[in-house]
Amino acid sequence: MKAENKPGSLIKKIVYALLLLVGSLAAYYGVDKSDNAVATASFADGVATIEQAYQQRQSKVWVEVDGVAVKLLSDDNDGSRHQRFILKIDSGRTLLVAHNIDLAARVPLSRSDSLSLRGRYEWNDKGGVLHWTHHDPSRKIAGGWIEHKGKRYQ
Numbered sequence: 001m002k003a004e005n006k007p008g009s010l011i012k013k014i015v016y017a018l019l020l021l022v023g024s025l026a027a028y029y030g031v032d033k034s035d036n037a038v039a040t041a042s043f044a045d046g047v048a049t050i051e052q053a054y055q056q057r058q059s060k061v062w063v064e065v066d067g068v069a070v071k072l073l074s075d076d077n078d079g080s081r082h083q084r085f086i087l088k089i090d091s092g093r094t095l096l097v098a099h100n101i102d103l104a105a106r107v108p109l110s111r112s113d114s115l116s117l118r119g120r121y122e123w124n125d126k127g128g129v130l131h132w133t134h135h136d137p138s139r140k141i142a143g144g145w146i147e148h149k150g151k152r153y154q
Contacts (some may be wrong), residue, residue, distance in 0.1 A: 003144070009012060013088050018095065021107065038107065040066050046063040046064050046065035046066075046089075046090050046094075047065060047089050047090050049121075050063055050065065050089065050091070050093065050095070050121055050128065051067075051091055051093065052117055053123060053128070054093065054123060054127065054128055057123045058121075058123055059122040059123045060120060060121075060122070061120065061121040062118070062119070062120050062121075062142075062144075063116045063118070063119065063120075063121050063130070064087060064116070064117070065087075065089055065116070065117060065130075066089070066090070066111065066115070066116045067087040067088055067089045067090075067114070067116075067117075068087070068088050068093075068114050068115075068116065069086070069087060069109050069110070069111060069112065069113045069115065070086050070087070070088045070110060070111065070112070071085060071086040071110060071111065072085050072110075072111055073085055073096075075101070076098065077111060080100050080102045080103070081100070081101045081102050082098040082100055082131075083097060083098075083099040083101050083106050084097065084099075084108075085097050085099075085109060085148040087115075087117075087130065087133065087149060093127050093128075094127050094129070095121075095127050095128050095129065095130050096126070096127075096128070096129045096130055097119070097129075097130045097131075097133065097146075097154070098130070098131040099131075099132075099133045099134065099146060100131070100133070100134045103134040103135065103137060104133070104134035104135065104145075104146075104153050104154050105153050106153075107146050107148050107150070107153050109148065113148060113149075115134065115146055115148045116146070116147040117130065117133050117144065117145065117146040117147065118133065118144040118145050119131055119132050119144040119146075120132040120144065123140045132144045133145060133146050133153075134153075134154050135152075135154045
């Protein structure tokens, strides 16, 4: 006499197969869980998210925030070239912005210019750094941008 397949057993096999398929696709497309695990904070809560990340010494936090360029710095030309400036946000905190100009166009900034940006916050004891303000050339993550005077640089 043949053993009959139980309906519950078949469902378990299908669920297991689907889990394997999803895991394989994630591995194939190189999903970076560290970047995708943290949702981007919108402009409304970007400042609060940065303040919380600073207090908790967190990094790899994607945020969208408005601010003012309070100081223009020389470019960092070691390795990938980065346009650097100090951004002051509404909380009063200042952040170093490192905008990769090998991947995105230089932003024609002047001191006191207002801008909006999406980037990844990295903690440091001076307030933090915002980088990844450009597209992701490998298209694995959404990447970032800077908006200045109605133009988006990414």
